[in-house]
Amino acid sequence: MTYESVAAADPAVAEALEGERRRQNETLAMIASENHASEAVLAAQGCALTNKYAEGYPGERYYAGCEYADEVEELAIERAEELWGAEHVNVQPHSGSQANMSVYLAMLDPGDKILSLDLTHGGHLSHGHPANFAGQTYEVEQYEVDEETGYVDYEGLAETAESFDPDIIVSGYSAYPREVEWERIQAVADDVDAYHLADIAHITGLVAAGVHSSPVGVADFVTGSTHKTIRAGRGGIVMCDEEHADAIDAAVFPGAQGGPAMHNVAGKAVGFGEALSSDFRAYAEQTVKNAQALGERLQEHGFSLVSGGTDNHLLLVDLRPSHPDTTGKTVESALESVGIVLNANTVPGETRSAFDPSGVRIGTPGVTTRGFTESTCREVADLIARVVEDPESEETRATVASRVDELTDEYPLYD
Ligand SMILES: *Cc1c(COP(=O)(O)O)cnc(C)c1O
Numbered sequence: 166m167t168y169e170s171v172a173a174a175d176p177a178v179a180e181a182l183e184g185e186r187r188r189q190n191e192t193l194a195m196i197a198s199e200n201h202a203s204e205a206v207l208a209a210q211g212c213a214l215t216n217k218y219a220e221g222y223p224g225e226r227y228y229a230g231c232e233y234a235d236e237v238e239e240l241a242i243e244r245a246e247e248l249w250g251a252e253h254v255n256v257q258p259h260s261g262s263q264a265n266m267s268v269y270l271a272m273l274d275p276g277d278k279i280l281s282l283d284l285t286h287g288g289h290l291s292h293g294h295p296a297n298f299a300g301q302t303y304e305v306e307q308y309e310v311d312e313e314t315g316y317v318d319y320e321g322l323a324e325t326a327e328s329f330d331p332d333i334i335v336s337g338y339s340a341y342p343r344e345v346e347w348e349r350i351q352a353v354a355d356d357v358d359a360y361h362l363a364d365i366a367h368i369t370g371l372v373a374a375g376v377h378s379s380p381v382g383v384a385d386f387v388t389g390s391t392h393k394t395i396r397a398g399r400g401g402i403v404m405c406d407e408e409h410a411d412a413i414d415a416a417v418f419p420g421a422q423g424g425p426a427m428h429n430v431a432g433k434a435v436g437f438g439e440a441l442s443s444d445f446r447a448y449a450e451q452t453v454k455n456a457q458a459l460g461e462r463l464q465e466h467g468f469s470l471v472s473g474g475t476d477n478h479l480l481l482v483d484l485r486p487s488h489p490d491t492t493g494k495t496v497e498s499a500l501e502s503v504g505i506v507l508n509a510n511t512v513p514g515e516t517r518s519a520f521d522p523s524g525v526r527i528g529t530p531g532v533t534t535r536g537f538t539e540s541t542c543r544e545v546a547d548l549i550a551r552v553v554e555d556p557e558s559e560e561t562r563a564t565v566a567s568r569v570d571e572l573t574d575e576y577p578l579y580d
Pocket of ligand 1: 198260261262263288289291337338339364366367390400401
């Protein structure tokens with residue numbers, strides 16, 4: 166029993182918490198935006214700082230009693246600056262979406278123009294979807310990936326920028342398996358005199374480890390989530406040059422948020438400390454190798470990958486060429502039933518709905534944290550292929566589920 170004090174006070178909640186811990190232990194987390202933070206990060210997030218009001222920034226708080234809050238936030242900031250090489254880092258955003266919101270609030274006026282990647286092509290809600298505050302506050306135009314190649318259509322982006330004349334161009338994506346060419350997008354931003362926000366939410370860890378090129382020092386603003394490839398617990402960050410530091414800090418607090426979630430800032434500090442180790446670099450490299458091994462094996466099984474492969478931690482499978490009658494949701498639920506948890510995803514040139522799209526997105530950050538290597542990932546590809554070939558077969562499901570059980574036992578996660 167991990168949550169003894171919760172169980173004593175509240176058995177119903179404790180049971181759900183134990184259940185979630187067991188679920189993570191016993192299944193393969195292959196949702197590309199997920200990972201497993203260390204026990205140290207989890208413990209830091211459960212600390213007494215959750216009680217503390219620390220509006221403001223280290224050394225200039227609006228409340229008394231902030232000496233330990235200051236220490237923790239300073240450690241998080243120093244480590245982030247070292248990890249990503251940024252001049253200024255704000256570690257207070259509650260999430261990646263709020264990090265983006267803060268950049269918009271700092272640099273744009275309502276009605277200003279955002280140019281971002283279409284959501285069904287791999288963009289993110291916070292880049293200006295009509296259902297998001299950004300889409301409701303700013304004028305939004307979208308660029309796309311080339312449907313033939315699956316790569317960002319950089320020429321199309323330049324043309325759209327020319328005609329739309331955006332105030333900010335957003336790069337960095339949620340379902341894009343290829344290296345992003347930051348300099349190329351920066352050149353477009355320079356041409357049309359727009360700011361450039363590089364949202365590295367998914368690839369924070371890969372960029373920190375030097376496994377993916379960095380937009381820091383290229384783009385004006387870099388935002389990220391801290392719970393994805395970086396494993397530092399749930400939250401967000403914003404990075405920029407000194408020039409924009411005050412504007413960003415004021416946009417995070419009081420612009421977009423009140424008191425910082427200092428327990429999560431503590432989690433970030435611990436997770437960033439872990440990421441400064443050489444172990445983390447090896448982890449990030451392995452994450453990419455695992456995605457590539459998984460992708461190659463899926464191709465051997467006849468699956469079609471958007472862009473033909475991956476440079477990062479994720480794969481986007483387009484089911485239409487190989488399995489025209491099978492939808493992403495069918496695959497998602499069949500695989501969930503055997504303990505392989507991933508998500509249905511739209512693909513470029515989507516012909517179905519966002520609720521039941523034609524693709525699935527598969528990520529390796531979580532299984533790499535467990536210790537999976539290329540050979541284990543090739544086997545996972547074999548298991549996925551077996552289930553997708555025959556999603557209704559009870560027998561197949563039972564065989565695959567028992568192999569997933571063995572793998573999760575062999576590569577344990579939490580005690
Ligand atoms: C995950 C993600 C975010 C932020 O997500 P939160 O859930 O708000 O932390 C922002 N941008 C992109 C591209 C993402 O993939």
